[in-house]
Amino acid sequence: MAGIPFSEVNEDILKPLAPPKRMYWVVMGFLVTGILWAVFCWIYQVEAGMGVTGLNIPVGWGVYITNFVFWVGIAHSGTLISAILHLVRSRWRTAIARASEAMTVFAVITAGLFPLIHLGRVWVFYFILPYPSERQLWPNFISPLVWDVCAVSTYLTVSSIFWYVGLWPDLAAARDRSARLLGPDHPRTRLYRWFSLGWHGSGEQWRHYGRGYLFFAALATPLVISVHSVVSWDFAMAQLAGWHTTVFAPYFVAGAIHSGLAMVLVLVIPMRKILHLHRVIDIEHFDAMAQTMIVTTCIVGYAYLLEPFIAWYSGDLVEKQFAVWRATGPIAPLYWALWVCNVAVPLAFLTKWARRHLGALFVVGILVNVGMWLERFVIIVGSLWHDFLPHNWGGYFPSWVEISITLGSFCWFFFWFYAFTKTVPTVSLADVKADEVHEVPHGRELVPEGAPAPDTRGATTGVLAVFKDRLAMMAALRKVRESSFRRIDTYSPVRLREAEAILGRGRSPVRFWTLLGALTGFAGGFALAIGSALVNGLIVGGKHPVSIVPYCIVGFEGTILLGTLGNLTGVLVNSRLGRPQLPPEYDARFSSDCYGIFVACEAQELPAAARMLGAAKPDEVRTIRPVM
Numbered sequence: 001m002a003g004i005p006f007s008e009v010n011e012d013i014l015k016p017l018a019p020p021k022r023m024y025w026v027v028m029g030f031l032v033t034g035i036l037w038a039v040f041c042w043i044y045q046v047e048a049g050m051g052v053t054g055l056n057i058p059v060g061w062g063v064y065i066t067n068f069v070f071w072v073g074i075a076h077s078g079t080l081i082s083a084i085l086h087l088v089r090s091r092w093r094t095a096i097a098r099a100s101e102a103m104t105v106f107a108v109i110t111a112g113l114f115p116l117i118h119l120g121r122v123w124v125f126y127f128i129l130p131y132p133s134e135r136q137l138w139p140n141f142i143s144p145l146v147w148d149v150c151a152v153s154t155y156l157t158v159s160s161i162f163w164y165v166g167l168w169p170d171l172a173a174a175r176d177r178s179a180r181l182l183g184p185d186h187p188r189t190r191l192y193r194w195f196s197l198g199w200h201g202s203g204e205q206w207r208h209y210g211r212g213y214l215f216f217a218a219l220a221t222p223l224v225i226s227v228h229s230v231v232s233w234d235f236a237m238a239q240l241a242g243w244h245t246t247v248f249a250p251y252f253v254a255g256a257i258h259s260g261l262a263m264v265l266v267l268v269i270p271m272r273k274i275l276h277l278h279r280v281i282d283i284e285h286f287d288a289m290a291q292t293m294i295v296t297t298c299i300v301g302y303a304y305l306l307e308p309f310i311a312w313y314s315g316d317l318v319e320k321q322f323a324v325w326r327a328t329g330p331i332a333p334l335y336w337a338l339w340v341c342n343v344a345v346p347l348a349f350l351t352k353w354a355r356r357h358l359g360a361l362f363v364v365g366i367l368v369n370v371g372m373w374l375e376r377f378v379i380i381v382g383s384l385w386h387d388f389l390p391h392n393w394g395g396y397f398p399s400w401v402e403i404s405i406t407l408g409s410f411c412w413f414f415f416w417f418y419a420f421t422k423t424v425p426t427v428s429l430a431d432v433k434a435d436e437v438h439e440v441p442h443g444r445e446l447v448p449e450g451a452p453a454p455d456t457r458g459a460t461t462g463v464l465a466v467f468k469d470r471l472a473m474m475a476a477l478r479k480v481r482e483s484s485f486r487r488i489d490t491y492s493p494v495r496l497r498e499a500e501a502i503l504g505r506g507r508s509p510v511r512f513w514t515l516l517g518a519l520t521g522f523a524g525g526f527a528l529a530i531g532s533a534l535v536n537g538l539i540v541g542g543k544h545p546v547s548i549v550p551y552c553i554v555g556f557e558g559t560i561l562l563g564t565l566g567n568l569t570g571v572l573v574n575s576r577l578g579r580p581q582l583p584p585e586y587d588a589r590f591s592s593d594c595y596g597i598f599v600a601c602e603a604q605e606l607p608a609a610a611r612m613l614g615a616a617k618p619d620e621v622r623t624i625r626p627v628m
Contacts, residue, residue: 004279006493006593009432013170013425014177016275020422031415038408041401042117050120052401059384059396063406064118066376069252071111071409072152072231073372076253077260078104079159079224082166083217092288094431095281098170099271100264101163102426106416107263108156110409115148117405138532142543142550144233150557151230158223158564162216165568168209168577169430169591171196173493176588197577200586203503205575206495211508212571216564219514223560228256230553235379241322242383245310251303258296258342259372261289265365269358271421280427283356290355293346293368301343318388325386326378330395334374335382341371433494437470461625462487462600463609464585465618470496473595476616477502480599483612491586491596510570517566518559525558526551585624598624 004012045052055062078100085093116122128139128149139146175192182189199205232252235243265286272281311323326335345367348354354364381396398406420426467473473490480488481502490499529551537545572578585598597618599609606623614621 004432004436006433006436009280009429010173010177010592012277012279013427013429013432014174016277016426017174017178017422017424024418024422027418028415031411031418034408034411035415038405038411041404041408045117045401045405046120046122052399054397054399054402056394056396058387058392058394059381061118061380061384062396063377063398063402064114066373066380067406067409068111068114068118069231069376069380070259070373071107071114071413072155072228073252073256073259073376074263074369075104075107075111075155075159075260076224076228076256077264078102078107079162079220080257080260081264082162083220083224086214086217087221091435092285094435095277095285095427096264096268096289097431098163098166098428099268099426100260101159101166102417102420103260103263103267104159105156105163106413106420107260108152108159109416110413112152112156113409113412138535141529141532141554142547144230144237147230147550147553148234150554151227154557154561155223155227157561158216158220161564161568162220165209165213165216165571166428167424168196168199169201169493170425170428172199172201173429173591174425176591180588193580196580197572198579198581199577200582201491201493201590202583203490203492203496203499203505205577206492207500207505208508208510208571208574210495212510212514212567215510215514215567219518219560219564219567222556225253226553226556226560228252235383240383240387241316241318242307242326242379245307247303247306247310250299254296254299254303255342255372255375258293258300258346259369261293261296262346262365262368262372265289265361266369267417269362269365271426275421275426277427280432283358286358286361287352287355290349290361293364294349297343297346297349301339304339304343322383322386326382329386331378331382331385334378338371338375338378341367342375345371430494437494437496460584460600461603461606462585462598462623463606463613464587464622464624465597465613465616466587466589466620466622467595467597467618468593470595472616472618473597474498474502476613476618477597479616480597480612485599485601485605485609485612487600489598489600491590491598493591493593493595496595508570508574510567510574513570513573514563514567517569518563520566521558521560521562522555524562525555528558529554594619 053062053064081093081100082097082104085097116125119125128146139149141147171192175189175196178186178189178192229249229252232248236245236248238244268281269286272278308323308327311319314320326332346364348360348364354360385396386393465473465476467476470492473492474496477488477490477499481504488503490496490503492499526548530546533545533547539545543550585596587594587596590596597613599613601609603625610621610623
């Protein structure tokens with residue numbers, strides 16, 4: 001990826017957005033057929049009742065809940081790669097972050113369907129939503145199932161916003177390229193123009209955007225840990241053998257990241273081949289993912305060893321007999337398959353050959369996903385199959401309806417991901433370019449003493465200088481900053497922190513919006529839970545109607561949700577985004593490989609500003625006047 005000119009980066013990443021060919025529509029037709037068959041099976045299930053499934057007494061949770069937990073787990077690596085690795089400034093995330101973020105959104109959407117499918121009477125789903133009701137029946141926020149609703153809906157919202165905000169600079173680049181090739185009035189150009197929200201890459205926009213994106217990552221990082229922890233508590237809060245264990249939260253989170261990374265391999269390897277992204281997604285990125293999977297493999301393997309040890313060490317006879325039954329009973333083939341698929345197979349990545357061979361990476365990714373699905377099945381069905389009462393023991397096998405809907409969910413997921421690859425850039429243009437810009441940190445000493453910060457508000461008249469070379473643009477910016485002109489802004493395809501230092505711009509006020517939203521969400525989450533409890537006034541599990549400790553989950557999710565929305569609002573307001581109109585000085589080359597300095601001034605100052613910028617030998621200098 002090193003050394004690729006910015007214009008070629010744009011071409012490599014944006015070229016796959018060309019109109020699809022026949023094979024694309026053939027694959028889409030196959031996926032749509034699978035989705036329609038699953039919809040037909042679901043309608044049949046609604047009409048005939050849940051008796052068409054394999055669910056029975058005592059196995060009331062089966063494939064549908066297995067799919068829910070599996071797809072929520074798949075979603076986790078997107079946040080890991082995008083948020084956590086962004087915070088630690090890991091560069092290998094750059095080429096695969098966009099695809100993993102998209103995978104996160106589509107996986108959460110898929111997961112959210114299964115509680116509704118499992119509900120049977122889907123038309124009463126609103127019973128669980130916290131809304132004022134004449135029946136005075138509000139959800140019980142002590143229930144882990146209600147925690148699920150809060151956690152998954154928050155995760156979907158935050159992940160979608162995080163993904164969409166990361167797309168803004170790239171959508172602007174796609175807008176400019178589409179306008180050049182297809183014309184400004186083409187439907188695709190209009191679509192990109194509308195969704196890019198008027199992004200033009202000014203220094204002010206990059207400053208607020210960079211700070212806001214950092215806060216998005218900081219908010220999403222604890223969220224990724226909390227969501228699958230909450231999902232695990234659906235089981236750990238119960239008393240069944242095999243479920244009631246404190247290890248489930250870290251166990252589920254590690255397994256989720258394990259399966260998510262495997263799914264990234266399964267998606268990105270064919271995507272790289274089909275879209276010809278070899279120059280921006282190289283073998284080093286796959287090597288780094290494989291090394292990360294070695295870590296998650298060790299954690300998952302440790303959890304597998306810990307489960308039978310805890311059953312033995314606890315002295316609980318029920319736990320002991322369940323651990324023996326799971327390893328030797330009718331479910332034993334599936335149980336031992338977990339060890340093979342999730343531990344033994346990915347240990348192949350200890351060898352450099354396996355980490356750098358695309359075929360081996362792809363096969364391991366598929367086997368790990370098969371193993372993680374089986375793990376969820378064994379956990380959920382196994383404990384219900386073999387509970388406390390011997391006369392209550394019974395088997396379970398999914399019916400053709402459940403199998404069809406499960407396969408349909410994979411068609412649904414791949415349909416959205418396949419559409420994504422031909423709709424928006426699959427690799428972040430801004431991040432790839434930022435990796436090529438190696439700036440030397442600068443402090444406030446670059447700002448002339450006593451010089452006020454520049455301002456471009458309301459500027460419509462001025463002089464624009466366009467540069468191909470970043471260093472030449474920086475040298476010119478220093479000279480402009482030392483002049484008498486005070487209304488100055490820059491344009492660039494990436495964020496230029498050095499330019500921000502030269503112009504003396506301070507920290508973005510976006511942080512105040514984020515803090516306000518987080519505090520509002522924290523208070524609102526607790527107020528919602530406490531208010532609901534006081535309406536119901538129910539004693540559940542021997543707890544007081546108002547139980548603060550369980551409500552911490554609702555308060556946490558509210559903090560993350562409204563903190564994210566506040567952060568988004570702050571970025572939009574301070575960056576003046578939301579309108580498709582572009583400033584008159586904007587040049588489409590700024591989203592590709594050019595840099596610009598715009599000096600706003602009065603009409604009588606235009607010649608002086610033009611001479612000053614022309615002395616810096618830019619590639620182009622032009623005067624910008626308001627359109628009458």
